[in-house]
Amino acid sequence: MLRWVDGRPSETLSSLDRGLAYGDGLFETIAVRSARPRLLEHHLARLADGCRRLSIPLDQALLRAELLAFATQLGEGVAKLVVTRGDGARGYAPLGAATPRRLLFGSPWPSYAPANVSQGVELFPCRTRLAEQPLLAGMKHLNRLEQVIARGEWQEPRYAEGLMRDMSGRVVEGVFSNLFLVREGRLITAELSRCGVAGVMRAWLLEQAAEQQILVEIRDVDYDELLATDEVFLCNSLYGIWPVRRLEGHVWPAGALTRKLQGILRTLLDF
Incomplete structure:
Protein backbone atom coordinates (compact mmCIF):
# COMPACT_ATOMS: atom_id res chain seq x y z
CA MET A 1 0.00 0.00 0.00
CA LEU A 2 1.24 3.46 -0.91
CA ARG A 3 1.61 5.66 2.20
CA TRP A 4 2.77 9.26 2.56
CA VAL A 5 3.17 11.38 5.70
CA ASP A 6 3.56 15.13 5.16
CA GLY A 7 4.35 14.67 1.49
CA ARG A 8 6.91 11.86 1.79
CA PRO A 9 6.69 8.06 1.69
CA SER A 10 6.55 6.76 5.28
CA GLU A 11 5.42 3.73 7.26
CA THR A 12 5.37 5.42 10.68
CA LEU A 13 3.09 7.78 12.57
CA SER A 14 3.83 9.63 15.80
CA SER A 15 2.11 8.18 18.87
CA LEU A 16 1.49 11.79 19.98
CA ASP A 17 -0.73 12.58 16.98
CA ARG A 18 -4.05 14.06 18.12
CA GLY A 19 -5.89 12.33 15.30
CA LEU A 20 -4.90 9.00 16.83
CA ALA A 21 -5.52 10.09 20.42
CA TYR A 22 -8.76 12.07 20.05
CA GLY A 23 -9.99 11.82 16.47
CA ASP A 24 -8.90 15.44 16.14
CA GLY A 25 -8.97 15.78 12.39
CA LEU A 26 -10.77 15.16 9.12
CA PHE A 27 -10.54 12.83 6.15
CA GLU A 28 -11.50 12.55 2.50
CA THR A 29 -11.88 9.37 0.44
CA ILE A 30 -10.98 10.24 -3.14
CA ALA A 31 -11.48 8.19 -6.29
CA VAL A 32 -8.39 8.16 -8.51
CA ARG A 33 -8.92 7.28 -12.17
CA SER A 34 -6.16 7.44 -14.80
CA ALA A 35 -3.88 9.11 -12.21
CA ARG A 36 -6.36 11.96 -11.62
CA PRO A 37 -8.31 12.58 -8.39
CA ARG A 38 -12.01 12.72 -9.22
CA LEU A 39 -14.13 15.57 -7.75
CA LEU A 40 -10.96 17.13 -6.37
CA GLU A 41 -12.39 20.63 -5.99
CA HIS A 42 -15.37 19.34 -4.03
CA HIS A 43 -13.12 17.32 -1.71
CA LEU A 44 -10.82 20.28 -1.10
CA ALA A 45 -13.75 22.62 -0.46
CA ARG A 46 -15.29 20.30 2.14
CA LEU A 47 -11.92 19.76 3.81
CA ALA A 48 -11.24 23.50 3.93
CA ASP A 49 -14.63 24.12 5.53
CA GLY A 50 -14.00 21.41 8.13
CA CYS A 51 -10.53 22.74 8.93
CA ARG A 52 -11.95 26.23 9.35
CA ARG A 53 -14.61 24.96 11.73
CA LEU A 54 -12.05 22.97 13.77
CA SER A 55 -9.45 25.80 13.64
CA ILE A 56 -6.87 23.59 11.92
CA PRO A 57 -4.66 25.70 9.60
CA LEU A 58 -4.51 24.27 6.10
CA ASP A 59 -2.13 25.06 3.24
CA GLN A 60 -4.47 24.44 0.30
CA ALA A 61 -1.82 24.90 -2.39
CA LEU A 62 0.57 22.44 -0.72
CA LEU A 63 -2.19 19.89 -0.17
CA ARG A 64 -3.39 20.14 -3.77
CA ALA A 65 0.15 19.59 -5.08
CA GLU A 66 0.62 16.56 -2.83
CA LEU A 67 -2.69 15.04 -3.87
CA LEU A 68 -1.90 15.42 -7.56
CA ALA A 69 1.55 13.89 -7.10
CA PHE A 70 0.14 11.05 -5.01
CA ALA A 71 -2.57 10.32 -7.61
CA THR A 72 0.10 10.18 -10.31
CA GLN A 73 1.95 7.49 -8.36
CA LEU A 74 -1.22 5.60 -7.43
CA GLY A 75 -2.56 5.62 -10.97
CA GLU A 76 -5.83 3.83 -10.24
CA GLY A 77 -7.52 3.25 -6.90
CA VAL A 78 -8.61 5.12 -3.79
CA ALA A 79 -6.63 7.85 -2.04
CA LYS A 80 -7.56 8.41 1.58
CA LEU A 81 -6.45 11.82 2.81
CA VAL A 82 -6.30 12.42 6.57
CA VAL A 83 -5.53 15.84 8.06
CA THR A 84 -4.93 15.93 11.83
CA ARG A 85 -4.09 18.76 14.19
CA GLY A 86 -0.67 17.14 14.57
CA ASP A 87 1.23 16.16 17.71
CA GLY A 88 0.10 17.34 21.12
CA ALA A 89 0.66 16.80 24.82
CA ARG A 90 -1.67 14.72 26.99
CA GLY A 91 -5.04 16.40 27.52
CA TYR A 92 -7.82 17.71 25.33
CA ALA A 93 -6.64 21.32 25.03
CA PRO A 94 -5.23 21.93 21.53
CA LEU A 95 -1.86 23.63 21.43
CA GLY A 96 -1.76 26.71 19.25
CA ALA A 97 1.73 25.89 18.02
CA ALA A 98 0.86 22.38 16.78
CA THR A 99 1.72 21.68 13.15
CA PRO A 100 -1.06 19.91 11.18
CA ARG A 101 -0.17 16.52 9.74
CA ARG A 102 -1.14 15.29 6.27
CA LEU A 103 -1.52 11.55 5.69
CA LEU A 104 -2.21 9.86 2.36
CA PHE A 105 -3.02 6.16 1.94
CA GLY A 106 -3.51 4.45 -1.40
CA SER A 107 -5.58 1.30 -1.86
CA PRO A 108 -6.95 -0.72 -4.80
CA TRP A 109 -10.27 0.14 -6.38
CA PRO A 110 -13.12 -1.46 -4.36
CA SER A 111 -15.03 -4.39 -5.81
CA TYR A 112 -18.72 -3.47 -5.99
CA ALA A 113 -21.29 -5.75 -7.60
CA PRO A 114 -22.28 -4.35 -11.05
Missing part, protein backbone atom coordinates in the same frame (compact mmCIF):
# COMPACT_ATOMS: atom_id res chain seq x y z
CA ALA A 115 -25.89 -5.23 -10.21
CA ASN A 116 -25.87 -2.50 -7.55
CA VAL A 117 -25.92 0.08 -10.34
CA SER A 118 -28.20 -1.71 -12.77
CA GLN A 119 -30.67 -3.49 -10.48
CA GLY A 120 -30.38 -1.54 -7.23
CA VAL A 121 -29.65 -2.55 -3.64
CA GLU A 122 -31.43 -3.61 -0.49
CA LEU A 123 -31.02 -1.43 2.61
CA PHE A 124 -30.56 -2.75 6.14
CA PRO A 125 -32.57 -0.76 8.75
CA CYS A 126 -29.87 0.14 11.28
CA ARG A 127 -30.85 0.36 14.94
CA THR A 128 -27.93 2.69 15.67
CA ARG A 129 -29.03 6.32 15.67
CA LEU A 130 -26.96 9.36 14.76
CA ALA A 131 -26.39 11.73 17.67
CA GLU A 132 -27.22 15.38 17.03
CA GLN A 133 -24.25 17.77 17.28
CA PRO A 134 -24.59 20.89 15.11
CA LEU A 135 -20.94 21.85 15.70
CA LEU A 136 -19.83 18.73 13.81
CA ALA A 137 -22.76 18.24 11.42
CA GLY A 138 -21.79 17.87 7.78
CA MET A 139 -18.08 17.38 8.47
CA LYS A 140 -16.21 14.19 7.67
CA HIS A 141 -14.34 14.17 10.98
CA LEU A 142 -12.28 11.23 12.17
CA ASN A 143 -14.76 9.94 14.75
CA ARG A 144 -16.82 7.38 12.82
CA LEU A 145 -17.82 5.14 15.76
CA GLU A 146 -21.53 5.48 15.01
CA GLN A 147 -20.89 4.15 11.51
CA VAL A 148 -18.62 1.37 12.85
CA ILE A 149 -21.36 0.20 15.23
CA ALA A 150 -24.06 0.49 12.57
CA ARG A 151 -22.04 -1.45 10.00
CA GLY A 152 -21.54 -4.21 12.55
CA GLU A 153 -25.30 -4.80 12.72
CA TRP A 154 -25.45 -6.91 9.56
CA GLN A 155 -23.29 -9.51 7.85
CA GLU A 156 -25.68 -10.78 5.18
CA PRO A 157 -24.38 -10.00 1.66
CA ARG A 158 -27.92 -9.22 0.48
CA TYR A 159 -27.58 -5.79 2.13
CA ALA A 160 -25.27 -3.40 0.28
CA GLU A 161 -25.86 -0.50 2.69
CA GLY A 162 -27.61 0.46 5.90
CA LEU A 163 -30.13 3.22 6.55
CA MET A 164 -29.26 5.62 9.37
CA ARG A 165 -31.71 7.85 11.20
CA ASP A 166 -31.28 10.49 13.90
CA MET A 167 -32.40 10.32 17.53
CA SER A 168 -35.88 11.52 16.54
CA GLY A 169 -36.23 8.85 13.85
CA ARG A 170 -35.74 11.19 10.88
CA VAL A 171 -34.08 9.69 7.82
CA VAL A 172 -30.54 11.07 7.36
CA GLU A 173 -28.22 8.94 5.21
CA GLY A 174 -26.61 5.57 4.60
CA VAL A 175 -23.71 4.28 6.66
CA PHE A 176 -21.29 5.40 3.92
CA SER A 177 -23.64 7.15 1.50
CA ASN A 178 -26.04 10.03 1.15
CA LEU A 179 -29.70 9.33 0.41
CA PHE A 180 -32.11 10.96 -2.07
CA LEU A 181 -35.83 10.52 -2.49
CA VAL A 182 -37.72 11.24 -5.71
CA ARG A 183 -41.30 12.42 -5.36
CA GLU A 184 -43.35 13.67 -8.33
CA GLY A 185 -40.20 14.60 -10.24
CA ARG A 186 -38.57 16.42 -7.33
CA LEU A 187 -35.37 15.46 -5.53
CA ILE A 188 -35.53 15.39 -1.73
CA THR A 189 -32.52 14.94 0.53
CA ALA A 190 -32.02 15.32 4.27
CA GLU A 191 -31.08 18.62 5.84
CA LEU A 192 -27.72 18.10 7.60
CA SER A 193 -27.45 20.87 10.19
CA ARG A 194 -27.84 18.48 13.17
CA CYS A 195 -25.92 15.38 12.05
CA GLY A 196 -24.76 13.46 9.00
CA VAL A 197 -22.00 13.91 6.43
CA ALA A 198 -22.32 16.33 3.53
CA GLY A 199 -20.96 14.04 0.80
CA VAL A 200 -19.12 15.39 -2.21
CA MET A 201 -21.25 13.32 -4.61
CA ARG A 202 -24.35 14.74 -2.93
CA ALA A 203 -22.96 18.25 -3.53
CA TRP A 204 -22.16 17.43 -7.17
CA LEU A 205 -25.65 16.02 -7.78
CA LEU A 206 -27.27 19.10 -6.26
CA GLU A 207 -25.26 21.24 -8.70
CA GLN A 208 -26.34 19.07 -11.61
CA ALA A 209 -29.97 19.25 -10.51
CA ALA A 210 -29.77 23.05 -10.58
CA GLU A 211 -28.30 22.97 -14.10
CA GLN A 212 -30.98 20.54 -15.27
CA GLN A 213 -33.71 22.63 -13.57
CA ILE A 214 -34.74 19.70 -11.40
CA LEU A 215 -36.58 20.91 -8.31
CA VAL A 216 -34.75 20.07 -5.07
CA GLU A 217 -35.91 20.11 -1.46
CA ILE A 218 -33.33 19.94 1.34
CA ARG A 219 -35.27 19.35 4.52
CA ASP A 220 -36.18 16.89 7.26
CA VAL A 221 -37.46 13.54 5.99
CA ASP A 222 -39.48 11.19 8.16
CA TYR A 223 -39.55 7.43 7.76
CA ASP A 224 -43.13 7.24 6.52
CA GLU A 225 -42.33 9.71 3.75
CA LEU A 226 -39.40 7.55 2.68
CA LEU A 227 -41.64 4.50 2.38
CA ALA A 228 -44.26 6.43 0.40
CA THR A 229 -41.89 8.05 -2.11
CA ASP A 230 -41.61 7.16 -5.82
CA GLU A 231 -37.87 6.38 -6.08
CA VAL A 232 -34.92 6.17 -3.68
CA PHE A 233 -31.23 6.18 -4.44
CA LEU A 234 -27.88 6.33 -2.65
CA CYS A 235 -24.81 8.25 -3.78
CA ASN A 236 -21.13 8.10 -2.94
CA SER A 237 -17.96 9.49 -4.52
CA LEU A 238 -16.59 6.00 -5.25
CA TYR A 239 -19.57 4.17 -6.72
CA GLY A 240 -21.75 7.01 -8.01
CA ILE A 241 -25.47 6.18 -7.74
CA TRP A 242 -27.15 3.00 -6.53
CA PRO A 243 -30.93 2.78 -6.84
CA VAL A 244 -32.57 1.42 -3.68
CA ARG A 245 -34.96 -1.38 -4.55
CA ARG A 246 -35.98 -2.70 -1.11
CA LEU A 247 -36.19 -1.82 2.58
CA GLU A 248 -38.07 -3.97 5.11
CA GLY A 249 -40.45 -5.35 2.49
CA HIS A 250 -41.02 -2.02 0.74
CA VAL A 251 -40.01 -2.08 -2.93
CA TRP A 252 -39.15 0.80 -5.27
CA PRO A 253 -38.37 0.84 -8.99
CA ALA A 254 -35.19 2.32 -10.42
CA GLY A 255 -37.23 5.16 -11.86
CA ALA A 256 -36.73 7.69 -14.62
CA LEU A 257 -35.04 10.45 -12.61
CA THR A 258 -32.59 8.04 -10.97
CA ARG A 259 -31.66 6.66 -14.40
CA LYS A 260 -31.31 10.19 -15.80
CA LEU A 261 -28.85 11.14 -13.07
CA GLN A 262 -26.91 7.92 -13.60
CA GLY A 263 -26.63 8.87 -17.27
CA ILE A 264 -25.30 12.32 -16.40
CA LEU A 265 -22.72 10.69 -14.13
CA ARG A 266 -21.57 8.37 -16.92
CA THR A 267 -21.29 11.25 -19.37
CA LEU A 268 -19.53 13.78 -17.17
CA LEU A 269 -17.55 11.67 -14.69
CA ASP A 270 -17.22 8.34 -16.52
CA PHE A 271 -18.96 6.21 -13.87
Whole structure:
Protein backbone atom coordinates (compact mmCIF):
# COMPACT_ATOMS: atom_id res chain seq x y z
CA MET A 1 0.00 0.00 0.00
CA LEU A 2 1.24 3.46 -0.91
CA ARG A 3 1.61 5.66 2.20
CA TRP A 4 2.77 9.26 2.56
CA VAL A 5 3.17 11.38 5.70
CA ASP A 6 3.56 15.13 5.16
CA GLY A 7 4.35 14.67 1.49
CA ARG A 8 6.91 11.86 1.79
CA PRO A 9 6.69 8.06 1.69
CA SER A 10 6.55 6.76 5.28
CA GLU A 11 5.42 3.73 7.26
CA THR A 12 5.37 5.42 10.68
CA LEU A 13 3.09 7.78 12.57
CA SER A 14 3.83 9.63 15.80
CA SER A 15 2.11 8.18 18.87
CA LEU A 16 1.49 11.79 19.98
CA ASP A 17 -0.73 12.58 16.98
CA ARG A 18 -4.05 14.06 18.12
CA GLY A 19 -5.89 12.33 15.30
CA LEU A 20 -4.90 9.00 16.83
CA ALA A 21 -5.52 10.09 20.42
CA TYR A 22 -8.76 12.07 20.05
CA GLY A 23 -9.99 11.82 16.47
CA ASP A 24 -8.90 15.44 16.14
CA GLY A 25 -8.97 15.78 12.39
CA LEU A 26 -10.77 15.16 9.12
CA PHE A 27 -10.54 12.83 6.15
CA GLU A 28 -11.50 12.55 2.50
CA THR A 29 -11.88 9.37 0.44
CA ILE A 30 -10.98 10.24 -3.14
CA ALA A 31 -11.48 8.19 -6.29
CA VAL A 32 -8.39 8.16 -8.51
CA ARG A 33 -8.92 7.28 -12.17
CA SER A 34 -6.16 7.44 -14.80
CA ALA A 35 -3.88 9.11 -12.21
CA ARG A 36 -6.36 11.96 -11.62
CA PRO A 37 -8.31 12.58 -8.39
CA ARG A 38 -12.01 12.72 -9.22
CA LEU A 39 -14.13 15.57 -7.75
CA LEU A 40 -10.96 17.13 -6.37
CA GLU A 41 -12.39 20.63 -5.99
CA HIS A 42 -15.37 19.34 -4.03
CA HIS A 43 -13.12 17.32 -1.71
CA LEU A 44 -10.82 20.28 -1.10
CA ALA A 45 -13.75 22.62 -0.46
CA ARG A 46 -15.29 20.30 2.14
CA LEU A 47 -11.92 19.76 3.81
CA ALA A 48 -11.24 23.50 3.93
CA ASP A 49 -14.63 24.12 5.53
CA GLY A 50 -14.00 21.41 8.13
CA CYS A 51 -10.53 22.74 8.93
CA ARG A 52 -11.95 26.23 9.35
CA ARG A 53 -14.61 24.96 11.73
CA LEU A 54 -12.05 22.97 13.77
CA SER A 55 -9.45 25.80 13.64
CA ILE A 56 -6.87 23.59 11.92
CA PRO A 57 -4.66 25.70 9.60
CA LEU A 58 -4.51 24.27 6.10
CA ASP A 59 -2.13 25.06 3.24
CA GLN A 60 -4.47 24.44 0.30
CA ALA A 61 -1.82 24.90 -2.39
CA LEU A 62 0.57 22.44 -0.72
CA LEU A 63 -2.19 19.89 -0.17
CA ARG A 64 -3.39 20.14 -3.77
CA ALA A 65 0.15 19.59 -5.08
CA GLU A 66 0.62 16.56 -2.83
CA LEU A 67 -2.69 15.04 -3.87
CA LEU A 68 -1.90 15.42 -7.56
CA ALA A 69 1.55 13.89 -7.10
CA PHE A 70 0.14 11.05 -5.01
CA ALA A 71 -2.57 10.32 -7.61
CA THR A 72 0.10 10.18 -10.31
CA GLN A 73 1.95 7.49 -8.36
CA LEU A 74 -1.22 5.60 -7.43
CA GLY A 75 -2.56 5.62 -10.97
CA GLU A 76 -5.83 3.83 -10.24
CA GLY A 77 -7.52 3.25 -6.90
CA VAL A 78 -8.61 5.12 -3.79
CA ALA A 79 -6.63 7.85 -2.04
CA LYS A 80 -7.56 8.41 1.58
CA LEU A 81 -6.45 11.82 2.81
CA VAL A 82 -6.30 12.42 6.57
CA VAL A 83 -5.53 15.84 8.06
CA THR A 84 -4.93 15.93 11.83
CA ARG A 85 -4.09 18.76 14.19
CA GLY A 86 -0.67 17.14 14.57
CA ASP A 87 1.23 16.16 17.71
CA GLY A 88 0.10 17.34 21.12
CA ALA A 89 0.66 16.80 24.82
CA ARG A 90 -1.67 14.72 26.99
CA GLY A 91 -5.04 16.40 27.52
CA TYR A 92 -7.82 17.71 25.33
CA ALA A 93 -6.64 21.32 25.03
CA PRO A 94 -5.23 21.93 21.53
CA LEU A 95 -1.86 23.63 21.43
CA GLY A 96 -1.76 26.71 19.25
CA ALA A 97 1.73 25.89 18.02
CA ALA A 98 0.86 22.38 16.78
CA THR A 99 1.72 21.68 13.15
CA PRO A 100 -1.06 19.91 11.18
CA ARG A 101 -0.17 16.52 9.74
CA ARG A 102 -1.14 15.29 6.27
CA LEU A 103 -1.52 11.55 5.69
CA LEU A 104 -2.21 9.86 2.36
CA PHE A 105 -3.02 6.16 1.94
CA GLY A 106 -3.51 4.45 -1.40
CA SER A 107 -5.58 1.30 -1.86
CA PRO A 108 -6.95 -0.72 -4.80
CA TRP A 109 -10.27 0.14 -6.38
CA PRO A 110 -13.12 -1.46 -4.36
CA SER A 111 -15.03 -4.39 -5.81
CA TYR A 112 -18.72 -3.47 -5.99
CA ALA A 113 -21.29 -5.75 -7.60
CA PRO A 114 -22.28 -4.35 -11.05
CA ALA A 115 -25.89 -5.23 -10.21
CA ASN A 116 -25.87 -2.50 -7.55
CA VAL A 117 -25.92 0.08 -10.34
CA SER A 118 -28.20 -1.71 -12.77
CA GLN A 119 -30.67 -3.49 -10.48
CA GLY A 120 -30.38 -1.54 -7.23
CA VAL A 121 -29.65 -2.55 -3.64
CA GLU A 122 -31.43 -3.61 -0.49
CA LEU A 123 -31.02 -1.43 2.61
CA PHE A 124 -30.56 -2.75 6.14
CA PRO A 125 -32.57 -0.76 8.75
CA CYS A 126 -29.87 0.14 11.28
CA ARG A 127 -30.85 0.36 14.94
CA THR A 128 -27.93 2.69 15.67
CA ARG A 129 -29.03 6.32 15.67
CA LEU A 130 -26.96 9.36 14.76
CA ALA A 131 -26.39 11.73 17.67
CA GLU A 132 -27.22 15.38 17.03
CA GLN A 133 -24.25 17.77 17.28
CA PRO A 134 -24.59 20.89 15.11
CA LEU A 135 -20.94 21.85 15.70
CA LEU A 136 -19.83 18.73 13.81
CA ALA A 137 -22.76 18.24 11.42
CA GLY A 138 -21.79 17.87 7.78
CA MET A 139 -18.08 17.38 8.47
CA LYS A 140 -16.21 14.19 7.67
CA HIS A 141 -14.34 14.17 10.98
CA LEU A 142 -12.28 11.23 12.17
CA ASN A 143 -14.76 9.94 14.75
CA ARG A 144 -16.82 7.38 12.82
CA LEU A 145 -17.82 5.14 15.76
CA GLU A 146 -21.53 5.48 15.01
CA GLN A 147 -20.89 4.15 11.51
CA VAL A 148 -18.62 1.37 12.85
CA ILE A 149 -21.36 0.20 15.23
CA ALA A 150 -24.06 0.49 12.57
CA ARG A 151 -22.04 -1.45 10.00
CA GLY A 152 -21.54 -4.21 12.55
CA GLU A 153 -25.30 -4.80 12.72
CA TRP A 154 -25.45 -6.91 9.56
CA GLN A 155 -23.29 -9.51 7.85
CA GLU A 156 -25.68 -10.78 5.18
CA PRO A 157 -24.38 -10.00 1.66
CA ARG A 158 -27.92 -9.22 0.48
CA TYR A 159 -27.58 -5.79 2.13
CA ALA A 160 -25.27 -3.40 0.28
CA GLU A 161 -25.86 -0.50 2.69
CA GLY A 162 -27.61 0.46 5.90
CA LEU A 163 -30.13 3.22 6.55
CA MET A 164 -29.26 5.62 9.37
CA ARG A 165 -31.71 7.85 11.20
CA ASP A 166 -31.28 10.49 13.90
CA MET A 167 -32.40 10.32 17.53
CA SER A 168 -35.88 11.52 16.54
CA GLY A 169 -36.23 8.85 13.85
CA ARG A 170 -35.74 11.19 10.88
CA VAL A 171 -34.08 9.69 7.82
CA VAL A 172 -30.54 11.07 7.36
CA GLU A 173 -28.22 8.94 5.21
CA GLY A 174 -26.61 5.57 4.60
CA VAL A 175 -23.71 4.28 6.66
CA PHE A 176 -21.29 5.40 3.92
CA SER A 177 -23.64 7.15 1.50
CA ASN A 178 -26.04 10.03 1.15
CA LEU A 179 -29.70 9.33 0.41
CA PHE A 180 -32.11 10.96 -2.07
CA LEU A 181 -35.83 10.52 -2.49
CA VAL A 182 -37.72 11.24 -5.71
CA ARG A 183 -41.30 12.42 -5.36
CA GLU A 184 -43.35 13.67 -8.33
CA GLY A 185 -40.20 14.60 -10.24
CA ARG A 186 -38.57 16.42 -7.33
CA LEU A 187 -35.37 15.46 -5.53
CA ILE A 188 -35.53 15.39 -1.73
CA THR A 189 -32.52 14.94 0.53
CA ALA A 190 -32.02 15.32 4.27
CA GLU A 191 -31.08 18.62 5.84
CA LEU A 192 -27.72 18.10 7.60
CA SER A 193 -27.45 20.87 10.19
CA ARG A 194 -27.84 18.48 13.17
CA CYS A 195 -25.92 15.38 12.05
CA GLY A 196 -24.76 13.46 9.00
CA VAL A 197 -22.00 13.91 6.43
CA ALA A 198 -22.32 16.33 3.53
CA GLY A 199 -20.96 14.04 0.80
CA VAL A 200 -19.12 15.39 -2.21
CA MET A 201 -21.25 13.32 -4.61
CA ARG A 202 -24.35 14.74 -2.93
CA ALA A 203 -22.96 18.25 -3.53
CA TRP A 204 -22.16 17.43 -7.17
CA LEU A 205 -25.65 16.02 -7.78
CA LEU A 206 -27.27 19.10 -6.26
CA GLU A 207 -25.26 21.24 -8.70
CA GLN A 208 -26.34 19.07 -11.61
CA ALA A 209 -29.97 19.25 -10.51
CA ALA A 210 -29.77 23.05 -10.58
CA GLU A 211 -28.30 22.97 -14.10
CA GLN A 212 -30.98 20.54 -15.27
CA GLN A 213 -33.71 22.63 -13.57
CA ILE A 214 -34.74 19.70 -11.40
CA LEU A 215 -36.58 20.91 -8.31
CA VAL A 216 -34.75 20.07 -5.07
CA GLU A 217 -35.91 20.11 -1.46
CA ILE A 218 -33.33 19.94 1.34
CA ARG A 219 -35.27 19.35 4.52
CA ASP A 220 -36.18 16.89 7.26
CA VAL A 221 -37.46 13.54 5.99
CA ASP A 222 -39.48 11.19 8.16
CA TYR A 223 -39.55 7.43 7.76
CA ASP A 224 -43.13 7.24 6.52
CA GLU A 225 -42.33 9.71 3.75
CA LEU A 226 -39.40 7.55 2.68
CA LEU A 227 -41.64 4.50 2.38
CA ALA A 228 -44.26 6.43 0.40
CA THR A 229 -41.89 8.05 -2.11
CA ASP A 230 -41.61 7.16 -5.82
CA GLU A 231 -37.87 6.38 -6.08
CA VAL A 232 -34.92 6.17 -3.68
CA PHE A 233 -31.23 6.18 -4.44
CA LEU A 234 -27.88 6.33 -2.65
CA CYS A 235 -24.81 8.25 -3.78
CA ASN A 236 -21.13 8.10 -2.94
CA SER A 237 -17.96 9.49 -4.52
CA LEU A 238 -16.59 6.00 -5.25
CA TYR A 239 -19.57 4.17 -6.72
CA GLY A 240 -21.75 7.01 -8.01
CA ILE A 241 -25.47 6.18 -7.74
CA TRP A 242 -27.15 3.00 -6.53
CA PRO A 243 -30.93 2.78 -6.84
CA VAL A 244 -32.57 1.42 -3.68
CA ARG A 245 -34.96 -1.38 -4.55
CA ARG A 246 -35.98 -2.70 -1.11
CA LEU A 247 -36.19 -1.82 2.58
CA GLU A 248 -38.07 -3.97 5.11
CA GLY A 249 -40.45 -5.35 2.49
CA HIS A 250 -41.02 -2.02 0.74
CA VAL A 251 -40.01 -2.08 -2.93
CA TRP A 252 -39.15 0.80 -5.27
CA PRO A 253 -38.37 0.84 -8.99
CA ALA A 254 -35.19 2.32 -10.42
CA GLY A 255 -37.23 5.16 -11.86
CA ALA A 256 -36.73 7.69 -14.62
CA LEU A 257 -35.04 10.45 -12.61
CA THR A 258 -32.59 8.04 -10.97
CA ARG A 259 -31.66 6.66 -14.40
CA LYS A 260 -31.31 10.19 -15.80
CA LEU A 261 -28.85 11.14 -13.07
CA GLN A 262 -26.91 7.92 -13.60
CA GLY A 263 -26.63 8.87 -17.27
CA ILE A 264 -25.30 12.32 -16.40
CA LEU A 265 -22.72 10.69 -14.13
CA ARG A 266 -21.57 8.37 -16.92
CA THR A 267 -21.29 11.25 -19.37
CA LEU A 268 -19.53 13.78 -17.17
CA LEU A 269 -17.55 11.67 -14.69
CA ASP A 270 -17.22 8.34 -16.52
CA PHE A 271 -18.96 6.21 -13.87
